[in-house]
Amino acid sequence: MFLGPGLKRDLSIETKGLRRLFKGIPGKGDVVALDQVDLEVYDDEIFGLLGPNGAGKTTLIKILSTLLLPTQGEARIKGLDVVKQAPQIRRMINLVSGGETPGYGILSVKENLWFFSQLYGLPRDFAKDRITKLVDQLELQDYLNTRMAKLSTGYKQRLNLARGFVNDPALLFLDEPTLGLDVISARHLRTLVKGWIKTGGKTVLLTTHYMAEADQMCDRVGIINHGKILACDTPQRLKTKVAGGATWKIEITPNLSQPESVKSVQGVLGLSQNDNIETGITTLKLVLEDESVMSDLLSKIRDNGCKVLNMGKSEPTLEDVYISLVGTGLEE
Amino acid sequence: MISGPTIRKDLSNNLRAAYARMWVRLRGSNRDPIALASEIGLPILTIGAYVILYHAIGLPASAGAAVIVGGAMIAFWTNVLWNMSSQWFWEREQGNLEMYMVAPVSRMSILLGMALGGSLNTAIRALGIVLLGIFVFQVPFQVRDPFSVGLVFFLTLAALYSLGMLFASLFMLYGREAWNTANLLQEPVYFLSGAYFPAIYAPIVPFGLQVAGSLIPMTIGLDAIRRLVINGASITSIWPEVLALIACILILFPLARHSLNYMESLGKKEGRLTLRWQ
DSSP states (O other): OOEEEEEEEEOEEEEEEEEEEEETTTSSSSSSEEEEEEEEEETEEEEEEEOOOSHHHHOOOOHHTTTSSOOOEEEETEEEEETTOHHHHHHHHHHETTTTTOOOSSSBHHHHHHHHTTTTTTTTHHHHHHHHHHHOOOOHGTTTTTTTGGGGHHHHHHHHHHHHHTTSEEEEESSSSTTTTOHHHHHHHHHHHHHHTTTTTOOEEEEEOOHHHHHHHHHEEEEETEEEEOOOOOOOOHHHHHHHHEEEEEESSSSSSSHHHHHTTTTTTEEEEEEETTTTEEEEEEEEEEEGHHHHHHHHHHHHHHHEEEEOOOOOOHHHHHHHHHHHTTTT | OHHHHHHHHHHHHHHHHHHHHHHHHHHHHHHHHHHHHHHHHHHHHHHHHHHHHHHHTTTOHHHHHHHHHHHHHHHHIIIIIIIIIIIHHHHHHHHHHHHHHHSSSSSSHHHHHHHHHHHHHHHHHHHHHHHHHIIIIIIOOSSSSSHHHHHHHHHHHHHHHHHHHHHHHHHHOOOOOOOHHHHHHHHHHHHHHTSSSSSGGGSSSOOOHHHHHHHHHHHHHHHHHHHHHHHHOOOHHHHHHHHHHHHHHHHHHHHHHHHHHHHHHHHHHHHHOOOOOO
């Protein structure tokens, strides 16, 4: 969702010059997890943060959810300072981290959800209704009385998601929520989040590794690497920025022995390679300044001892945006 | 300024959270029959062994009664140490601590819930030990002032759980170090509080150790309860212990609160609050 200039929306999240350092290995200095992060996320928005492991996504979520203090700068949730007004903020938020299964294994799905609802002061009957609704939405009905310890990973993750929605938060942090979920469950979650945001007055900050997920779900996306926000806009606008150049898909075999030599070709903005072990074919995704670099590029690929099997221009995707900004693909 | 309704709502939310955590402790423990059996059964064996030993060496029956009371009370100390303080460590490992931190409730209310749930469970164990003493070993009890017994018991629990909250703050931030500290506190407290030996042995315990023991709320409470239920004493002879327990609560409770806030703040600053497997 993007509003034109002049139309002001309420800010849900605002950070200014946010910086977070962690103590590094002795003698190596501090690790910069976040570096001068300025971010604005609005009400009724699903905002996605894309970045590789260690980019600073989880650190940012931990600061915004009052679990970590910033080293410098400020962060506000609905105008409230995360450092000074944490108790007020906690009434409005919830956090779901993918791969985590908070709760008690010896308790059933229903009992766990009831317990977490009580941390938010939900009256008994109200909590019961909310849990019934969530259980229906996440298709947990058959497991209502099953102990958490006996659930599969996917169902534990569904329970974790239900827990995140139990207080109907104004702002929900989803940290890699589809991690470990099968395709159907992941699709289910996306539909649920998109439906929930339409109820109004809600905001979602989502971190993900999956480009398609960000593209499909997010109104705006921020690309983060080494603690810095490199770009922030709607997926469409980000793609348009890359469309000025050229995005190519080239299939080769075997894979590049020296990918750096290809990356160093003048005019190559970014390169990602995806190896298919079964077929032995490697797919290169390249973001180029323009097509004039193609002959140099192909000769470098041949210098690597590779044979070009197929090549073609492709429509820019969010992955191309990422490659052009970070220089490599997300999996590398 | 925080308004009256907000304070009332906060209080109500915190009480709900405490109740829910208490319920989790009770439900969880009672679903695990092996844990329940070992919780009640194993301490009974240890206590029984002491009572038989004291009987065999010809000590008066009141020595056995002292061990029964000691065994019943020490169960609450074990609960504080392992089922409340160190539970914080496991909550962090499971990812629950993070959820508690994000929720709009005080850490104190979660700990209160753990304490209440734990003490109700422990009460079953303590009752088992007392019943063993009365019906199997026929140790003599003479209770002339049940109100004072209740009062001292309540004050001892309040002081112990305040101490437990203080330890919990360590477990919030430290991992194995705090775990080892709890291990380190278990047997010395058993010894210093005199849980397993009757008062006639007290003179042979070095004075320094007696002083160290008297700093533990467990020792103070245990001493007062033994005099109330074995010697048939009344409140007039145990008021110094009552005052000492009140002093313990007045010192330990605010200290625990301060320590929890400090450790939380330090954890958030150093990024260690949600760090696992330290």
